[in-house]
Amino acid sequence: MGCVQSFRELCDRPKKTNVHVSLPIVCFVWQTAMIILFGIFIRYNEESDTHWIEHRKAKNISSDIENDFYFRYPSFQDVHVMIFVGFGFLMTFLKKYSFGAVGFNFLIAAFGLQWALLMQGWFHSLDYTDGKIKIGVENLINADFCVAGCLIAYGAVLGKVSPVQLMVMTLFGITLFAVEEYIILNLIHARDAGGSMVIHTFGGYYGLSISWMLYRPNLDQSNRLHGSAYHSDVFAMIGTLFLWMFWPSFNSAVTDHGDGQHRAFINTYLALASTVLTTVAISSLFQKHGKLDMVHIQNSTLAGGVAVGTAAEFMLMPYGSLIVGFCCGILSTLGYIYLTPLMEKYLKIQDTCGIHNLHAMPGVIGGIVGAITAAAATESVYGAEGLANTFDFEGAYKDTKPTRQGGLQAAGLCVAICFGIGGGIIVGCILRLPIWGDPSDDHCFDDQAYWELPQEEEEEESNPTVLQYNNHHTHNKDIAVSNFTMEQN
């Protein structure tokens, strides 16, 4: 801890938010690298290539409708909406950071999905005959999933970092994700349809560790902006609802054709419905006069979708899904009420969006639920073929027993936590270097640092006292006049 402390002091130089050179360079260089790497490695797979018609005949596929595109495209589009509108708008709740929330989310997701196609491709879709990665709709869904991990991490540091830092965080996040995912899904052979472990646990702890490394003792200087406004809360509900509605697609997007997708969707739908009720109950119970808190409604209502991720494709049973949602609504809301303040005070982790309550903790619960459900699987419930299909007991894993699978699931969960925390600490160290243009404490949560704001907003920003007090007549008049003059130009 001593060395961490001294490293911190080393980094605590006066901050300048100028990203005039660094941001364009990062964007140009990395995008150029993507083009080169895509040129070398990435090609269409047999379902998106013009040779599909020959492939179809060779494989005796009766109709174009059996192209994987038609199985997965509706789910893909829902996932895509979650990534860009869901995550983006969920974070617009801060009164003066809506541009940053939705804009930087857009930027890092657009970069992340390209890098994810490469990283995941090398691990999963590399065709050894010609050294190319062959992509189709499933790869693109997985790239969106991979990006989700980084966007979760963004939630922890929202308003406190520069876009360059976010790009760096995404570059390393995607890389770590791909390795962790390969270990969990391929080496350990755990199942994780909706990514409770792979996406949410990893992403959550990755973000929390980075936030811990970037701890700002004097963040209360930004308190003026560290809250929501009426309209920004309504904008955030757009994000919440699109995440909530499309979560069934998220958890079923890459599960098995047929019953796999069907069941994953039902389980997620039910878990989410259940979460809403317990979130409302706890929110009302723990507030003065029973009033509801928008923070809980915006976030905790989603915890059930996270927690049912791993087990969504299993025979969790409808009531099982409801129980998972029930518990997560309670735990997540209590987390916002008690845990987040404690974490800031004692653990020095400042978690802007409360991702610990929405992703990390429900992700761990999801991993545990998955392990238990897998261990409890029986042939009488699943059927022989169903058991083999659901848990992919094929090839080398032909003789795996469900109880052993439960252990593998638990091992996968541990890997996700370790990668999240370990990776986050390392990347956090890198991000502390005083070269990234992050804002000083009193410019946190303020779009003005990185965005050209509309005239009147800028005015308001730079003269907050005038507008708050609203009683210095002459001064106020001058401003109005100067404002008018500026608009004339």
Add this chain to the structure above:
Amino acid sequence: MGCVQSFRELCDRPKKTNVHVSLPIVCFVWQTAMIILFGIFIRYNEESDTHWIEHRKAKNISSDIENDFYFRYPSFQDVHVMIFVGFGFLMTFLKKYSFGAVGFNFLIAAFGLQWALLMQGWFHSLDYTDGKIKIGVENLINADFCVAGCLIAYGAVLGKVSPVQLMVMTLFGITLFAVEEYIILNLIHARDAGGSMVIHTFGGYYGLSISWMLYRPNLDQSNRLHGSAYHSDVFAMIGTLFLWMFWPSFNSAVTDHGDGQHRAFINTYLALASTVLTTVAISSLFQKHGKLDMVHIQNSTLAGGVAVGTAAEFMLMPYGSLIVGFCCGILSTLGYIYLTPLMEKYLKIQDTCGIHNLHAMPGVIGGIVGAITAAAATESVYGAEGLANTFDFEGAYKDTKPTRQGGLQAAGLCVAICFGIGGGIIVGCILRLPIWGDPSDDHCFDDQAYWELPQEEEEEESNPTVLQYNNHHTHNKDIAVSNFTMEQN
């Protein structure tokens, strides 16, 4: 009427909006009940169960793509968006009730869909061999439909009831809906693809009757908040557009595979397009200087989708759809201009969102259109097989004539109206009991009653005169200072 009046007086005690105990209890107990009932009754059906692969082979189904999931999931997701974003945001138009609109909509929909799965399941999907309800994607769509009926009713009482009242209203609403639906679709054997009768007519009159029972003579005390603001009107357009765009999915979601879904979607798309033009025409014609009224654009543009619901799967013909939309745009807009004020003045029905013009009246029109279209069906237009498929003339109904089907449709419409009005009056009586924590007249349409509002908003709320006049310097300064002090904590 005398006894109603005295009952009203009995109930008119001073109101307290505290739901500190009641809301958590209702949420917890009802959600627990759901878990128990789901545990006893609800299982996956053969298309979402791991035994699907065996089922597939037994039924000689050639590909996973013929799982009902792939026929209906895209439509399901659209319907889901309508329920949560569509209805939720449509009601955000009030300047200070956006949290309540979108938040309570979320709460009651999440509860309602669980209860609907059970209620509808008992009537429609109960497997008598093992006493279980087997659910798949179609059940989940129907649950969303069922919820829609209650959300329509919410529109009539928006801003005037507590969340506990809404939960009670939903519990009874879903129950009544399931019974009514069973009578109309199964006993009477009427067809109602898009639910003009089953959903909109029932939901509309259910809400209006409740609103009549909850009549508030002094509601003008809330006039200050009983209107829209510029941004809240834009938020409401999000709801309008998602409802408008996805209505074709709503009306086609549970129709027959193949041409049934295809035709229902085309008819709805056309009816809605036509409605927009006549809504704009009437809105402009009846306003000073021809200016358009956002209330009409937000609501009446949707009336065509309601009115084409029943007949959407019939051979209504493209021009028929346009005619239905044409008429509904006119009638619905005129309803907003003339009928709503009259209903409040003479019938004592306060209809916040004007659901009579958007759902009840177009629903009745839809029922009538359905009856006429069914009665006019001929084998020359439909083809023999087509006629039997479309009207489900199978089994006991093999020899039904189209003219008789027209009569059945009309009978169904009457049942929907009776259930709506009768059920609404009874439930309205229950909701008048002074135990539900509903707001006093001067706290209606105000989020402050049930929500923690962002600091500055609360300030604004509690000192409206100060901000309106904006000229008591010392007072204003004190507030700004106290505001600052509060933010420091």
Add this chain to the structure above:
Amino acid sequence: MGCVQSFRELCDRPKKTNVHVSLPIVCFVWQTAMIILFGIFIRYNEESDTHWIEHRKAKNISSDIENDFYFRYPSFQDVHVMIFVGFGFLMTFLKKYSFGAVGFNFLIAAFGLQWALLMQGWFHSLDYTDGKIKIGVENLINADFCVAGCLIAYGAVLGKVSPVQLMVMTLFGITLFAVEEYIILNLIHARDAGGSMVIHTFGGYYGLSISWMLYRPNLDQSNRLHGSAYHSDVFAMIGTLFLWMFWPSFNSAVTDHGDGQHRAFINTYLALASTVLTTVAISSLFQKHGKLDMVHIQNSTLAGGVAVGTAAEFMLMPYGSLIVGFCCGILSTLGYIYLTPLMEKYLKIQDTCGIHNLHAMPGVIGGIVGAITAAAATESVYGAEGLANTFDFEGAYKDTKPTRQGGLQAAGLCVAICFGIGGGIIVGCILRLPIWGDPSDDHCFDDQAYWELPQEEEEEESNPTVLQYNNHHTHNKDIAVSNFTMEQN
């Protein structure tokens, strides 16, 4: 130019924004005409007709899932969202023109799609045996496409025209579009899956030419409203993101079943991702302190989707898509920074939304990319069957060589530009007639001209100085009182 000038003077009479008579008449008469024409011409096709079951047996189609509805409906819904929410909200960025942006977009799209079904139907889907147009899901997608062309043109004149002018502009726009499309796709036999040429180039130049004809020398009188506000920029991001996310569906909606849709979606997804990074880079590079400009993020990030439209279904290769996106992000953002001001100053083209940078220029690039990619196609890359399928080398075009196809593509691009400019000039002349109720220069970009605004907004509008200065106590008090009085009524 002299005659243009004198015509301009003739038209420059004082303007009145009253559309009290003209708007209702236009809506009623045109909608009635639609009903009559639909009655005469439009019927269901064999996939949406009740005879589908017979058709299915006759054609030996094994399952209902092979109805075109299931191939295209998810894409259709995404396109529908782009048209109504995407285009509508993208234009809400002006601080006081959100109602007009989203409302008039709604109106003209609803009319346009009906007229497009007829116009495109006569050219493409007329059944010569009975003189009827047979419609199915693909026709409805194409109608939405056709509407997109007119909505693009709306972007150039946003805030400067009356709804009646927009209706006229749409009527002629759809007509021109259908002819132009028929020439390009059928007579010239160019391919244009995503409509880079047919939709974006045409729509862009059509709008720019109209805007040139409607040049307002004194538009700076509206400068007060010619900008965005913080919240209106966030609303615009809703439009941006839905366009961005669903653009892959746009470009793949009417491509070939199977690999065609699959590949078009992948190419578009990648091009768009690449565009985001270069847009951010240029935006940051060319602003003071490297701050990002919301105008660029809202618009230029979409240019890649436009530019990849024509080539989306070709074997552009993933890296090819990235390169197209890379270039378009740069060019489009530079266009906003340098070209738009120059075009206003020297060419007298006032382009409110900058459609030249978002649609016209990227559309031309898309046409060129398409021509090059087509000319470079080889059998070794596409396979013999794949080449014939992709470029539709069938029937009379059986022996077309790819190089020749490249020439045809280029010819198509020229036709699109000519139709856009020529049509725009003619329609612009018509729209200059002083009978359409367009706003005077100082009422541009102001919703008050055509919309009933919420009370407080209207107050604000009519007394801007009072609210800006905020220090005339007595006056201010009077207004507050009168406001209160008005609300009492």
